[in-house]
Amino acid sequence: MSKGIWISALASLIILGLGGGGTYFIHRTAENELGGAPLLAVQTAANAATAAAVTKEKKTRKEIIEDSQIRVVTIESGDGLGSGFLYNDQGDLLTNAHVVTGSQQVTVRTLNHEEYKGTVIGIGADTDVAVVRVPELKKLAPFPVAEGYKAEVGDEILALGSPLGLENTVTTGIISGLGRSFDIDPYTYSNLYQISAPITHGNSGGPLVNAETGEVLGINSAAVSEGPGIGFSIPISSILQQAREWSKTPMAELPAGDGGDEYGTDSDGTVADERDIVAFFYQSLNNGDYVTAYSLLGSEWQSGISYEDFRAGYLNTGDITLGSLTLEEQDDGALVSVDITAEERRKSGTVYQGYRMSYSVGYENGELKILHGKGEKL
Incomplete structure (x- = not known):
């Protein structure tokens, strides 16, 4: 059934x-x-x-x-x-x-x-x-x-x-x-x-x-x-x-995938790569979990957009497909770039729009955050 x-x-x-x-x-x-x-x-x-x-x-x-x-x-x-x-x-x-x-x-x-x-x-x-x-x-x-x-x-x-x-x-x-x-x-x-x-x-x-x-x-x-x-x-x-x-009889070992951080960690609990937080950001958007996606943004970015406006900006967006994420080390963090294809629902119908996105990723109060971002249509 x-x-x-x-x-x-x-x-x-x-x-x-x-x-x-x-x-x-x-x-x-x-x-x-x-x-x-x-x-x-x-x-x-x-x-x-x-x-x-x-x-x-x-x-x-x-x-x-x-x-x-x-x-x-x-x-x-x-x-x-x-x-x-x-x-x-x-x-x-x-x-x-x-x-x-x-x-x-x-x-x-x-x-x-x-x-x-x-x-x-x-x-x-x-x-x-x-x-x-x-x-x-x-x-x-x-x-x-x-x-x-x-x-x-x-x-x-x-x-x-x-x-x-x-x-x-x-x-x-x-x-x-x-x-x-x-x-x-x-x-x-x-x-x-x-x-x-x-x-x-x-x-x-x-x-x-x-x-x-x-x-x-x-x-x-x-x-x-x-x-x-x-x-x-x-x-x-x-x-x-x-x-x-x-x-x-407690489980001697939790199943694979249980026991680490949500977006990929080393054994000491630190984020393995700045690309992981960008990937997790898009995973959260695809899951409709706007609260988590918003929480990954740095304080300066959050001060420029309320959660309500952030969420509203994605309500007409369906699945987002990611290409390869590239990493460029910088003095105060890293620059993560990725090409994405977003399913966008418009009055005229659904279209699939490509974007090239770049994100500055760094630590803020001991936590890795997406500090700034910009993009252009492809």
């Missing part, structure tokens, strides 16, 4: 990290009307006793939110920011793989602003899930997990996390659809919950919580970036067995 997103051809999906390497966009042609087979949640183990103990007495919505927030954290990984939540008594956090990819060590911040170092002990290569261990969090009781939960459209839910870096945020909604499946390279998403609770960058890895019982139902992972508020959550039952295996 072919996979598709049941949304208009112009809508975009985002996986909801915040910062470098944490955001991706895809465009999908509508293949079906809104719909899909109902999700049959799989019961993988018997942890019902813990859940029953927590939900034996009916709690108010406020009490459920307060109890949930204690178990939710903000995760900082390199230039990325996302969310996570405590799922066992070993101090292990569930989150999305795209929140922590490229890092073995991350910073974890709790509700009361305590910071700890976390270690990525398991991460999916094509499944967007990861486990981060923080031994200091063993003292906290984990979320009760709704392993045998059978979702129904209309079930009331809470989405917790750090959207746009706003920590301890809670939004409310319902499960508005079932059985949604699609691909956002390199991840495959299957049988997702579609939710109406607003989520955005930074919500990635945060829990989807049953508003009536306080049990965690899933991991908030993606959203439609245009149109009505539609988000997607990975059912907890579909990834719980894999997470428990990582918790029992």
Whole structure:
């Protein structure tokens, strides 16, 4: 059965990290009307006793939110920011793989602003899930997990996390659809919950919580970036067995590509070549990740153009193809040149325009930035 997103051809999906390497966009042609087979949640183990103990007495919505927030954290990984939540008594956090990819060590911040170092002990290569261990969090009781939960459209839910870096945020909604499946390279998403609770960058890895019982139902992972508020959550039952295996036997080595910087580093963590940041700049533009692309610019360049104007300048640009990047060393950095072909959407139709671009690249406050740029049509 072919996979598709049941949304208009112009809508975009985002996986909801915040910062470098944490955001991706895809465009999908509508293949079906809104719909899909109902999700049959799989019961993988018997942890019902813990859940029953927590939900034996009916709690108010406020009490459920307060109890949930204690178990939710903000995760900082390199230039990325996302969310996570405590799922066992070993101090292990569930989150999305795209929140922590490229890092073995991350910073974890709790509700009361305590910071700890976390270690990525398991991460999916094509499944967007990861486990981060923080031994200091063993003292906290984990979320009760709704392993045998059978979702129904209309079930009331809470989405917790750090959207746009706003920590301890809670939004409310319902499960508005079932059985949604699609691909956002390199991840495959299957049988997702579609939710109406607003989520955005930074919500990635945060829990989807049953508003009536306080049990965690899933991991908030993606959203439609245009149109009505539609988000997607990975059912907890579909990834719980894999997470428990990582918790029992941590990965001895993370998969290739996980453990370095987002745009190419040497083993000491320094950028291997000034050309890499220019390539990453265009990669971010092609992914629709304008926040990351803008963050790579130097302060002088940013002072001359707001983020809103920067983003608006690329909204009618499709894929950008790069030729070979050349490097010329200079006293204060390097000059990186590249010929590009940009897909430009105009009133008269789509055209493919060539440009010759040159960028001054250098360090600013210890970070490599694209300081200046200029180009000419070919």
